[in-house]
Amino acid sequence: MSGRTAFLFVGRPGLQRPAKFAMVGAVGIVVQMAALQGLTTLGCDYMWATGLAIEAAVLNNFSWHQRFTWSDRGDSRLAETGIRMLRFHLSNGAISILGSLLLIRWLVGQFGIKVLVANLLTIAACSVGNFLASDRWVFLSPLHADAKE
16 A cells, blocks of 8 residues: 555545554554563563553553544543543453453463464454444543533
8 A cells, every 4th residue: 555545545534533543553562562572581471471561552552542543532631531541441451451361361372373473463353342442432522421421
């Protein structure tokens, strides 16, 4: 895909937010993989290393999603940010950590897939649920937030 084609794809209104989510997710993957590699190299068990690496990525992704992906939805006051972070951990964190730990144990333990490859597969499997949870619950639009009060 050329740069111009990629720009046209991202420039479509219905695809902008998913494209931003994917870009932040790509950075989160780098954070997660680096943490996982570092922790396992230091001798940390792959299950513990996976959980800690996911948490590093969750914190990174939350910060970027608030500032970039869903910057148009509400403000960034401390109380609002705290509520969003709690929701993000309850949704994206839970989906990522529980989903990844279950899947990675299955992929590594049952099939002998390398930890880093299994980790990439679990990230892909959890990403759709994470996007939907973020879009529909974590980063509510001001219109939706007002309607729920």
